[in-house]
Amino acid sequence: MSDANSALITRFYQAFQRLDAEAMVACYSDDIVFSDPAFGTLRGQDVGDMWRMLTTRAKDFSLTFDSVRADARGGSAHWVATYLFSQTGRTVVNDIQARFVFRDGLICQHDDSFDLWRWSRQALGTPGLLLGWSPLVRNKVRQQATKGLRAFQAR
Numbered sequence: 001m002s003d004a005n006s007a008l009i010t011r012f013y014q015a016f017q018r019l020d021a022e023a024m025v026a027c028y029s030d031d032i033v034f035s036d037p038a039f040g041t042l043r044g045q046d047v048g049d050m051w052r053m054l055t056t057r058a059k060d061f062s063l064t065f066d067s068v069r070a071d072a073r074g075g076s077a078h079w080v081a082t083y084l085f086s087q088t089g090r091t092v093v094n095d096i097q098a099r100f101v102f103r104d105g106l107i108c109q110h111d112d113s114f115d116l117w118r119w120s121r122q123a124l125g126t127p128g129l130l131l132g133w134s135p136l137v138r139n140k141v142r143q144q145a146t147k148g149l150r151a152f153q154a155r
Helices: 002-017 021-025 045-057 116-124 126-131 135-154
Strands: 028-036 040-043 062-070 074-085 090-103 106-113
Touching: 002 021, 002 062, 002 074, 002 090, 002 106, 021 045, 028 045, 040 045, 040 135, 045 135, 090 116, 116 126, 116 135
Parallel strands: 028 106
Antiparallel strands: 028 040, 062 074, 074 090, 090 106
């Protein structure tokens, strides 16, 4: 089972490298729970829509991944995404550690962790440098991410 789950993680990130959101979503259970510092916790359809939004908006995008590990229950991977942040036109290199929980051959929980202050310094420039560590900016980033997702879903 660990080989199959490692292959599932690899398939997910290879699809992400191609910006193929549908192939990414196919790796998830219908009741997927996703979390990261920017979006907070998302469930089900919202997770798929987040990837659809991010892949369709991606500019100057590249992704590398390594350290894929898995057993019958869970797994992990390290990945780095480089892209142009559309709101500011600034390049971001986001270094992310992912953890997964598997059920019935699919990912049922996906947790990404990264340094939001580091991300905000790159994405927002001086405001991120000065205030990216603060709950105010963290909450603003999450509100903007959620607002963007809801606008994408409404189209």
